Amino acid sequence: MSIMDLTSMAEAQKADRQELEERLRKLSLEAAEKCYQCGKCTSGCEAHKLLELEPHRIVALTKAGLFSEMTSSDLIWTCVSCFKCYERCPQKVAPVNILFALKNLSVLNGKDVPGNYTAMLQSAMTIGLVQDVQETVDRKGAVRTRDSLGLPPPPRPKDMEHFMAAIMGTAVEKV
Amino acid sequence: MPTEQYGYELSVREVLPRLGVELVDIEGFSCCGEPLKSVNQMLTIHLSARNIAICESQGLDIFVPCPMCHLALSEAKAILSENKELLQRVKEKLSAEDLSYKGTARLYHTVDLLTDIVGIDAIKAKATKPLNGMDLATHYGCHIIRPSILGRPQDSEDPAGMERILEALGGRSSHYPEKLDCCGGPLLPNHPDTAVTKTGEKLKAVQEQGFDGMVLACPWCSKMFDSKQKKGGEVVGAQLSVPVVYITQLLGLAMGIEPSKLGLDLNQSPVVKLMEKMGVAF
Ligand code: SF4
Ligand code: SF4
Numbered sequence: 001m002s003i004m005d006l007t008s009m010a011e012a013q014k015a016d017r018q019e020l021e022e023r024l025r026k027l028s029l030e031a032a033e034k035c036y037q038c039g040k041c042t043s044g045c046e047a048h049k050l051l052e053l054e055p056h057r058i059v060a061l062t063k064a065g066l067f068s069e070m071t072s073s074d075l076i077w078t079c080v081s082c083f084k085c086y087e088r089c090p091q092k093v094a095p096v097n098i099l100f101a102l103k104n105l106s107v108l109n110g111k112d113v114p115g116n117y118t119a120m121l122q123s124a125m126t127i128g129l130v131q132d133v134q135e136t137v138d139r140k141g142a143v144r145t146r147d148s149l150g151l152p153p154p155p156r157p158k159d160m161e162h163f164m165a166a167i168m169g170t171a172v173e174k175v
Numbered sequence: 176m177p178t179e180q181y182g183y184e185l186s187v188r189e190v191l192p193r194l195g196v197e198l199v200d201i202e203g204f205s206c207c208g209e210p211l212k213s214v215n216q217m218l219t220i221h222l223s224a225r226n227i228a229i230c231e232s233q234g235l236d237i238f239v240p241c242p243m244c245h246l247a248l249s250e251a252k253a254i255l256s257e258n259k260e261l262l263q264r265v266k267e268k269l270s271a272e273d274l275s276y277k278g279t280a281r282l283y284h285t286v287d288l289l290t291d292i293v294g295i296d297a298i299k300a301k302a303t304k305p306l307n308g309m310d311l312a313t314h315y316g317c318h319i320i321r322p323s324i325l326g327r328p329q330d331s332e333d334p335a336g337m338e339r340i341l342e343a344l345g346g347r348s349s350h351y352p353e354k355l356d357c358c359g360g361p362l363l364p365n366h367p368d369t370a371v372t373k374t375g376e377k378l379k380a381v382q383e384q385g386f387d388g389m390v391l392a393c394p395w396c397s398k399m400f401d402s403k404q405k406k407g408g409e410v411v412g413a414q415l416s417v418p419v420v421y422i423t424q425l426l427g428l429a430m431g432i433e434p435s436k437l438g439l440d441l442n443q444s445p446v447v448k449l450m451e452k453m454g455v456a457f
Contacts, residue, residue, distance in 0.1 A: 169268065
């Protein structure tokens, strides 16, 4: 089911709308209000070509304050953050950043986070990297480590205790 | 930068010092936080500002070989220079680790470091093995060209840094309509089949247009076009055989550096074809 099918009976969420506008302002981004629905963002959208994401509709629904329909949809997680929509919008609106806001809102509302985000988050908070050092294979299929390639160990936070305390504080904050 | 694309790291460490760039490994660094922006952008801003602050404490500018990290750091700088309240909040967070953020460190990505700081003449002077007129498709990585409002190092619709380097090395890069298309990488966690479809489609276009290979400057894109080329070919129904190399690997070859020192045994795509055309033994 697409997002639009769900909206006919929906009611606007004014508080979310206000918060989103406030967030865009904090990040020095143009208000969703500026969008005049030309559709240029969707015409070049990388996620639209193979999936169903339509950034101009995301902006329209944002203007209408219909957030719960979007934050509960998997569609917002299909954006590849190619930034073409923002780059090409004649009104300097940034659908990509509205999508980041919606995803943040969805997480804040306790919706399931898709993919491996939970693992990345956990890793970032405990070792400072979203992914620990990986082995690789060469063209012949032999396993190669950083060490065997002569690469130094990657850096990590030095004062782990204070790093973790600070980052965990941030994890429960909003922009 | 994903901690597995060692061909990029090896070639960067091998090539840049020979061109007069002194690389300093920074202790205490963490991830830039960009992959977590969908979860909570505040984390991204915090982690990026943290890395910038660490470099500033040593009076260094920052070389950021990964376009995604480069965007995260650039965006944090832009946001914190505009919004004093966020700046204050971030400063307080960083003080817990005795760090102080100024936002003055300059950021460089591989390509602009090569064209603007090292310079095309210096590159030419070091290149001994020419590309023999090879035509290579360039792929930059979305985050190094967009959004231009944040001051990206390459032009958003007509990036040209790698083209200049290729010409200096005796090669060229024809324009192709799919040049600015995404590699599909960000879809990998949630929609793996769609992700490799994008990869396969772009490579297929490159192959059909007769390019000798593809050259890139993003570890995520290499993970797709090089490591997942076979899978991409299967999904789009094409026999793909496109050599994919990092610009620093290619430059290293042109400078006469041994392929294994440039990590060329780690590329999964048929890079030997490309080396043969340059007359490099492998
Ligand atoms: S390109 Fe800009 S103005 Fe046009 S529909 Fe998209 S967001 Fe709205
Ligand atoms: S950033 Fe996301 S919404 Fe914007 S064009 Fe790219 S994939 Fe589409």
